[in-house]
Amino acid sequence: MTSKRGLLFAAAVVLQVLLLLGMGARHTYTLQTGRAVRLETAPVDPWEIFRGQYVALNYKISQIQGGEVPMIGAPYQRGQRIWVTLREGDPYWVATGVADQRPDTAANEVAMQATVQYWMDSGIEGRPQVNLRYGIEQFFVPEGEGPPLEQQRLRISVEAAVDRFGRAAIKRVFVDDKEIQWR
Amino acid sequence: MVDKDLPREWSPLLQSESDRWVRAGLITAEQRAAILKLYPAPGAGGRERTILIFTLLGSLLVGAGVILFFAANWPVLPAFVKVGAILAAVVGAYGSGYYLQYVRGSYPGLGHALIFLGSLFYGAGIWLVAQIFHLDTHFPAGFLYWGLGVLPVVAATRSIWVLYLGTFVLGVWTVSEQSYTLTYNWFFPVLMVGAVAPLARWVKSALAEAGVLFGLFVWFMIGVLSHLTNSSGNPEPFMVARMLLLFGGAVLTAGLARLGDERTYFGLGGAMALAGAYMLTFRWGFLGDDMRIPSLTAGTAFHNAGLAVLVGGMVAAAVVLWRRGGAERIGLAATAAAPVLAALSLQFLETVPRMVTFNLLLFAGTVGWIALGIRRRNQLVVNLGLAAFVVHTLTRYFDLFFNAMSKSLFFVVGGILLLGGGWLLERNRRRWMGEWGGGGDDK
Numbered sequence: 001m002t003s004k005r006g007l008l009f010a011a012a013v014v015l016q017v018l019l020l021l022g023m024g025a026r027h028t029y030t031l032q033t034g035r036a037v038r039l040e041t042a043p044v045d046p047w048e049i050f051r052g053q054y055v056a057l058n059y060k061i062s063q064i065q066g067g068e069v070p071m072i073g074a075p076y077q078r079g080q081r082i083w084v085t086l087r088e089g090d091p092y093w094v095a096t097g098v099a100d101q102r103p104d105t106a107a108n109e110v111a112m113q114a115t116v117q118y119w120m121d122s123g124i125e126g127r128p129q130v131n132l133r134y135g136i137e138q139f140f141v142p143e144g145e146g147p148p149l150e151q152q153r154l155r156i157s158v159e160a161a162v163d164r165f166g167r168a169a170i171k172r173v174f175v176d177d178k179e180i181q182w183r
Numbered sequence: 184m185v186d187k188d189l190p191r192e193w194s195p196l197l198q199s200e201s202d203r204w205v206r207a208g209l210i211t212a213e214q215r216a217a218i219l220k221l222y223p224a225p226g227a228g229g230r231e232r233t234i235l236i237f238t239l240l241g242s243l244l245v246g247a248g249v250i251l252f253f254a255a256n257w258p259v260l261p262a263f264v265k266v267g268a269i270l271a272a273v274v275g276a277y278g279s280g281y282y283l284q285y286v287r288g289s290y291p292g293l294g295h296a297l298i299f300l301g302s303l304f305y306g307a308g309i310w311l312v313a314q315i316f317h318l319d320t321h322f323p324a325g326f327l328y329w330g331l332g333v334l335p336v337v338a339a340t341r342s343i344w345v346l347y348l349g350t351f352v353l354g355v356w357t358v359s360e361q362s363y364t365l366t367y368n369w370f371f372p373v374l375m376v377g378a379v380a381p382l383a384r385w386v387k388s389a390l391a392e393a394g395v396l397f398g399l400f401v402w403f404m405i406g407v408l409s410h411l412t413n414s415s416g417n418p419e420p421f422m423v424a425r426m427l428l429l430f431g432g433a434v435l436t437a438g439l440a441r442l443g444d445e446r447t448y449f450g451l452g453g454a455m456a457l458a459g460a461y462m463l464t465f466r467w468g469f470l471g472d473d474m475r476i477p478s479l480t481a482g483t484a485f486h487n488a489g490l491a492v493l494v495g496g497m498v499a500a501a502v503v504l505w506r507r508g509g510a511e512r513i514g515l516a517a518t519a520a521a522p523v524l525a526a527l528s529l530q531f532l533e534t535v536p537r538m539v540t541f542n543l544l545l546f547a548g549t550v551g552w553i554a555l556g557i558r559r560r561n562q563l564v565v566n567l568g569l570a571a572f573v574v575h576t577l578t579r580y581f582d583l584f585f586n587a588m589s590k591s592l593f594f595v596v597g598g599i600l601l602l603g604g605g606w607l608l609e610r611n612r613r614r615w616m617g618e619w620g621g622g623g624d625d626k
Contacts, residue, residue, distance in 0.1 A: 006281070006285070008335070008338060009336070009340060011339075012336045013273070013274060013277045013278075015335055016273060016305045016332045016333075016336075019309075019328055019331075019332055020269065020270060020273070020305070020309065023309070023316070023318065024262070024266055024316055027316040054314075078364065078365055079363075079365070079366060115321070135318070135319050135321075136317070136319060138318075138319035139317050169317070
């Protein structure tokens with residue numbers, strides 16, 4: 001009886017450990033195998049940029065306008081998982097297409113998964129607009145180290161890794177093209 | 184064979200009671216000695232226990248030191264060390280808890296507490312790992328992983344605390360998931376009905392079962408309110424109140440049909456129905472007096488499907504109740520039917536008649552609920568009923584007299600009423616409890 005309970009208990013604990021390790025492993029896999037893309041962040045309200053101990057990042061590719069970029073399968077629903085094609089640029093990668101299915105990509109492109117935040121039929125200048133999240137919108141910083149970055153309010157860019165499943169992870173953060181290190 | 188889960192009071196109680204049995208001639212002194220031999224008095228391993236206490240204290244001190252070290256150096260530690268520290272905390276708490284509760288068996292309470300602590304560490308670990316790796320994925324998923332992770336621990340240890348935690352965390356998950364994505368989150372009812380409810384029945388936790396029922400209600404209401412498509416003003420208070428009445432009626436019916444723990448189902452069902460009636464005693468003037476009460480089927484297909492399931496469940500429970508027979512079945516069925524009829528009548532009432540009707544219904548329902556509790560010797564229902572009566576009386580006292588009396592007189596009279604009323608209610612409550620021989624069917 002006890003051994004059966006012990007086995008079940010051990011299995012439960014192992015499941016939890018695997019879940020925790022899995023979270024880190026998935027991220028590490030993306031960082032190790034993913035293709036590096038440099039992304040430009042968009043200006044954000046300075047009162048919004050820091051919430052607690054993380055930097056809230058808003059990318060240029062977080063809002064995509066219809067007309068500028070072809071949108072296959074639009075309009076999209078809130079929470080829908082879609083794909084954004086990024087093309088290599090100098091220095092920043094730019095969005096060249098949005099689709100509800102995984103698109104084919106050229107050698108200088110990657111396809112990145114995104115979740116629809118909201119869809120507007122009539123956004124800026126009356127064009128449709130989709131707002132997206134890529135899962136790389138937060139960067140945790142040591143307590144008390146955020147304000148100096150906020151005060152700088154300079155050009156912040158991010159080097160992200162995009163793996164073959166289209167998942168992204170933050171690799172490095174740059175302020176005015178200088179990588180920031182917190183340790 | 185000694186059962187190590189026996190409470191400490193067991194041994195002295197057995198000693199005194201078995202002595203009484205010998206004196207009463209029920210058992211012989213030899214038989215008493217043989218029985219007592221099976222249950223050695225605690226303290227036999229006293230020295231060993233003292234050593235264990237010192238060991239535990241030492242472990243706690245070392246643990247506190249390690250935690251402080253990690254906290255002070257957290258930003259500069261490499262990711263793998265941080266993850267290792269989290270895993271060590273989780274496995275350490277679980278391992279020591281299991282050892283104390285089941286392997287050694289000498290400190291089941293402390294062991295249980297450590298297992299619960301392990302479940303908390305695991306939940307904290309999810310957020311810490313997300314922080315370490317800058318994960319910004321779908322945040323409600325963290326609660327889902329937490330809930331899913333701790334349910335197997337309940338299956339292994341029958342821990343009621345961990346079950347409470349899992350039920351609560353999964354509730355937080357569906358609230359955040361549904362609010363964030365505006366989806367119906369169908370996995371939640373599947374998980375509640377398929378996993379949490381059976382676990383609650385298995386560990387005999389009436390509170391967890393009530394949590395499941397309430398969680399399903401919250402899930403349903405968020406699904407309804409986040410997909411409202413009609414344009415009849417702000418119908419939310421009325422839809423919530425009406426669904427509270429219907430859901431409460433359904434739970435009461437299930438309790439009457441003894442499809443679940445009667446104490447829980449009477450308590451939860453009555454409380455929800457009365458809460459619904461209480462909401463309808465207000466004017467809701469800030470939303471506009473002329474707002475229309477939506478018809479019963481004015482919601483989305485999801486709302487109407489939920490309603491159909493609710494009515495179907497009630498009819499099934501009523502059939503079970505009817506077949507069970509008994510002289511009191513009609514009166515009991517009326518207790519369950521009252522909130523349903525109240526919910527159905529809602530849309531035909533204008534503001535003032537509605538307020539008057541539901542004040543009367545609330546009063547009658549509270550009295551009926553307390554009567555049901557007395558009849559079935561259900562202490563929880565009696566206590567909740569008395570509390571509902573006090574809340575209702577206080578609300579109306581404030582409504583009617585706050586502006587009509589001078590403030591000093593208002594509070595003095597209110598205080599005297601409270602003291603006098605409280606004394607009367609408590610005296611009656613004690614009389615009922617006394618008649619039941621101490622506490623009714625409380626578990």
